[in-house]
Amino acid sequence: MPETLQITNLHVAVEGKPILRGVHLTINRGEVHALMGPNGSGKSTLGNAIMGHPNYEVTEGAIELNGQDILAMDASERARAGIFMAFQRPMAIPGVKMADFLRHATTNVRNPQRKEGEELIPMRQFRKELTAKMEQLKMDVEFARRYVNDGFSGGEMKRAEILQMAMLRPKFAILDETDSGLDVDAVKLASQSIAAIAQEQEGGAEMGILIITHHDKLLEYNTPDFTHVMMGGRIVETGGVELARELYTSGYDRIRSSYPEEAAVEDEMQQAAAAAV
């Protein structure tokens, strides 16, 4: 049996407002899933709900990792269980060096039972591994001495997220618009890096990946086994790589006319969001 991340009939509300309205999605390790859909359709909400963000309230449904319910786990426990998300807008932590941040994170994720105050991975071993990963990602070693995401450019943040994924070696990774803010060459490098990381997981099992994107470039080296279209808080259609191609060449008109109910909800959500701004 492959390891799976299974989402069943997931309903999520933010500040009492329903955003996800019954999402079904099953990801096996080794599979690449693309999640597409208009802005505000609920893609990032799905990512945040999987990671356990306290502001995203699951009102119905289940998220299971290998059959085990993870809804009662906090974000830290989910990370230690092997779930990772590369954020669209990662947070800055001034005063904390990337290397120190990652050494602690890597220690915790690799030793899920570690208690606070117990030893970290030996510095030398960690440094060696971090330097190797940074070389792979063509990152300057100076990067490790900078404060986490503090004053990073958009591109640097995204590369830092990929570096973290490489170090933490998750079973399942959600990449939330990891291509946004990157130029063409940077997206290509990101796409290659993700594919390489996905294949070099420990124990031979590859990562399961959920790629949230509007474009095709990130998928260049990560051909999706499945493409899902989200609209109005639901996955309305699932296909193969050809569906992703259709969406980024022809847009969402066909989807909208095929699923008028979800399209109407989508419009309502968009209007509410616009009014809130």
Added chain:
Amino acid sequence: MPSTLAFTGFTQEAFDAFLAARDEPRWLVDLRRQAWIRFNELALPARNDEEWARTDIRLLKLDRFGFPAGEILDGDMPHALLAEGVELGGSTATRDSVPAGTQLSEKWASQGVLFGDLSELVAEHGDLLRPYFERRVVDPHRDKFSALNAAAWAGGALLYVPRRVRVEQPLHAMSALSDGGVDLNKTLVILEEGAEATFLTETASLAAHGGGLHCGSIELIVEPSARLRYVNLQNWGDAVWHFAHQKAHVASRGGIQWTIGALGSRLTKVNQHVALTGEDAEAQVNGVMFTQGRQHLSYNTHQHHLAAHCRSDLLYKAALQDQSRTVWRGMIKVDRGAQRTDAYQRNDNLMLAATARADSIPGLEIEADDVRCTHGSTSGRVDQQQVFYAMTRGYTRQEAVRMIVEGFFQQVFDRIPIESVSEALGEAIGRRVRAIGEQ
């Protein structure tokens, strides 16, 4: 033991007995008597005094305390945090203002460095020290606390470094306080022209929840082209009353780096004052504060530019937990003749609880017209998005909050070149930080 610390208050009779028990030069006794008169004339500061408006000491009962007793009851001393892993050139200690031993490496003693208990050294080197006492760097008549210290100081530390002697190894002083005890230490540092030294001082209670009274003074005299690094870690028990006047005089081309770590006490009221008295002098002042429970820590800082071409740079950072409170009042004063002054002051506060409170009151008083003086202050909370982000990387909530707090202080630590200091402060703060709930 608390029962043996039975004080009779600061009475005339007790003061006469205190003086009689000491064998001190005449001029010093005269200084003490003058201050004692002033002490009796002055009332405790009241809240209608602007400087004390935010700091309530109505519960302080001075008559529950008294003059230092003169003997140490047992051998216990607190663990010296700043000395961890440091090769010291010397160390000295007091407990309840009573000398508890001094060591000074022969290397420095042979070059004329004087170091140890101030009351012992003043008896031996009265003529040398007299002019420095008479400079009254801290004004004994400033308030009731400065008068009390000037009248009744006991124990304390002296560091005297002769011309051009560079003491490369840090020196360390510990002032310890028993539960319910009294500490009236006075610290006097004199760096003669071109001298250099690093002095690490810490004040600590024997019991984490210990009480007592500390009424102290610190005088730092930095003569031309001398350089002093001075660190003071205040780690009193959380029931201690802590009052202190601390002042540095920095002469031309001299420099001071002065770092304060404030963790303890029930209530602190400190006046920290740097006077740049000669041209081209500089001062860097660093403050690291962590408060919790119902602690109240109040710091008045003063950067006084008396001469031209001087630089001063102050950064105070505080993190507050529970119902604790900090007050920072900062003043940059630039005298008429102090042209081309470059002065900066900044205070950042990190609130770890909605019930904590930080008052931040910067001030400028500038009489010269060609100066650069800037100030800033910020107050913020630990961002729950940062906590979540760190948790998605496997940090527990507690670890995440602790890391964010440490990061907040890193900017100050980056300025302190003495590793044992930032490590001791970082660890002490890390131990105190508790996770804050989801909001």
